[in-house]
Amino acid sequence: MDLHSGLPYWIIKNELFDYFNPLDADIETEVVIIGSGITGSLVAHELCEAKIPCVMIDKRTIATGSSAASTSQLQYEIDVPLSELIEKVGEEKAVKAYKDCLDSITDLENIYKKIKADPDFRRVPTTLLASNRKGLKLLKKEYEIRKKYDLPVDFLEKEELKEQLNLDAPGALYNETSAQMDCYKGATSILKYHLKQSNFQLFSHTLITDYEETSSGYKLLTEGGNTIKCKYVIIAAGFEAGEFLPKKVMDLLSTYVIISQPVYEDMLWKNRSLIWETKEPYLYMRTTVDNRIIVGGEDISFSNPKHRDSRLRNKIKKLENKFKKMFPEIPFVTDMAWCGTFSATKDGLPFIGAWPEKPNMLFALGYGGNGITFSMIAAQMIRNIVEDKEEPRLDVYGFNEDRI
Numbered sequence: 001m002d003l004h005s006g007l008p009y010w011i012i013k014n015e016l017f018d019y020f021n022p023l024d025a026d027i028e029t030e031v032v033i034i035g036s037g038i039t040g041s042l043v044a045h046e047l048c049e050a051k052i053p054c055v056m057i058d059k060r061t062i063a064t065g066s067s068a069a070s071t072s073q074l075q076y077e078i079d080v081p082l083s084e085l086i087e088k089v090g091e092e093k094a095v096k097a098y099k100d101c102l103d104s105i106t107d108l109e110n111i112y113k114k115i116k117a118d119p120d121f122r123r124v125p126t127t128l129l130a131s132n133r134k135g136l137k138l139l140k141k142e143y144e145i146r147k148k149y150d151l152p153v154d155f156l157e158k159e160e161l162k163e164q165l166n167l168d169a170p171g172a173l174y175n176e177t178s179a180q181m182d183c184y185k186g187a188t189s190i191l192k193y194h195l196k197q198s199n200f201q202l203f204s205h206t207l208i209t210d211y212e213e214t215s216s217g218y219k220l221l222t223e224g225g226n227t228i229k230c231k232y233v234i235i236a237a238g239f240e241a242g243e244f245l246p247k248k249v250m251d252l253l254s255t256y257v258i259i260s261q262p263v264y265e266d267m268l269w270k271n272r273s274l275i276w277e278t279k280e281p282y283l284y285m286r287t288t289v290d291n292r293i294i295v296g297g298e299d300i301s302f303s304n305p306k307h308r309d310s311r312l313r314n315k316i317k318k319l320e321n322k323f324k325k326m327f328p329e330i331p332f333v334t335d336m337a338w339c340g341t342f343s344a345t346k347d348g349l350p351f352i353g354a355w356p357e358k359p360n361m362l363f364a365l366g367y368g369g370n371g372i373t374f375s376m377i378a379a380q381m382i383r384n385i386v387e388d389k390e391e392p393r394l395d396v397y398g399f400n401e402d403r404i
């Protein structure tokens with residue numbers, strides 16, 4: 001599947017990790033990770049830290065799937081408000097998911113400190129705007145419930161919002177625990193580090209076409225006719241993971257992104273917070289370290305890449321107009337634009353762990369608008385499962401009967 005098109009800024013800003021190493025022999029290892037995006041990279045990091053031998057396979061140039069198109073906003077709040085998530089999955093699981101996402105931002109930060117890489121990881125606040133009166137009501141409810149569970153949150157009244165961000169909205173939720181990064185650099189810096197430091201092998205341009213269960217795990221078959229024997233196979237194949245799943249567990253959506261030319265720093269909104277809103281589909285925005293502005297949204301259901309791409313020109317105009325209405329004083333000139341595919345699950349939570357009766361095939365599917373924080377959680381869970389440690393988070397994110 002064509003995962004994105006247009007010109008994602010990150011692939012231009014960074015030097016392409018131009019690594020060409022197709023698998024051309026039969027090999028054997030403990031763990032095979034399919035997918036070199038941010039999810040596979042974080043899984044590889046956790047396994048390498050645990051000194052577990054692993055091999056990563058990708059059919060594309062490294063990390064050029066969805067991770068290269070991501071706007072990479074890291075927030076503890078997921079697409080489904082906590083009050084709604086409680087209704088869907090119950091209080092305990094919903095609060096756990098929100099807290100896991102909060103922790104995962106610090107866990108990501110610590111990984112980059114440890115490997116001494118800077119994927120433009122920056123701590124920034126989040127402002128969640130009420131789009132209208134209905135949104136304001138939702139945010140007031142959400143504020144109370146997040147407070148009850150000790151989640152970091154403030155409520156900004158209309159006047160405070162005007163003063164702090166020069167924004168007109170009926171109110172907003174605000175917290176200072178979020179972050180932003182460059183997901184492409186985030187994935188490739190981890191891989192480069194472990195290629196040097198660890199017992200880790202990386203094969204690009206190698207498509208896994210088939211697999212069979214063996215008495216000791218799996219035998220994977222590549223398009224080139226080679227086999228890989230392993231104990232565990234980790235499916236970090238992003239939105240193309242459906243081919244490994246017995247049943248569809250998510251819906252695909254397309255989202256559109258524009259990035260401005262740089263502006264003078266003092267023209268940006270104060271505090272450079274991530275901004276999004278209660279309306280659906282929501283508009284989302286952030287700044288970059290070189291003082292550009294990224295605006296995304298205008299999501300539609302995904303039918304095929306051609307349909308998604310044909311809407312890009314029109315969506316650019318819509319996003320520009322929405323931004324200009326919100327911040328008329330900021331000169332926004334679109335430099336690049338792209339669209340990408342992402343997916344949503346019924347309850348807004350990712351799928352992590354083994355499909356029932358396939359204990360050695362572990363899925364790391366960070367579906368939803370918070371894919372990266374979910375990838376971090378998935379990587380930790382997979383390490384624990386492979387190390388045969390208890391993993392209570394399976395109760396929340398696993399392929400449990402009530403979720404599939």
Ligand SMILES: Cc1cc2nc3c(=O)[nH]c(=O)nc-3n(C[C@H](O)[C@H](O)[C@H](O)COP(=O)(O)OP(=O)(O)OC[C@H]3O[C@@H](n4cnc5c(N)ncnc54)[C@H](O)[C@@H]3O)c2cc1C
Nearest residue numbers: 035037038039059065066067070072073208238340371372
């Ligand atoms: C425009 C956009 C904006 C987003 N914004 C945010 C955001 O602000 N915050 C956030 O947290 N998340 C965001 N997301 C979601 C986030 O980017 C994704 O969840 C994340 O990048 C997924 O990473 P991944 O590694 O799972 O998948 P990918 O990066 O797609 O990597 C999967 C890899 O698997 C490989 N693969 C698949 N099948 C096979 C096979 N059979 N054989 C070999 N290789 C295979 C692919 O080639 C691919 O490289 C956004 C997504 C998009 C598209």
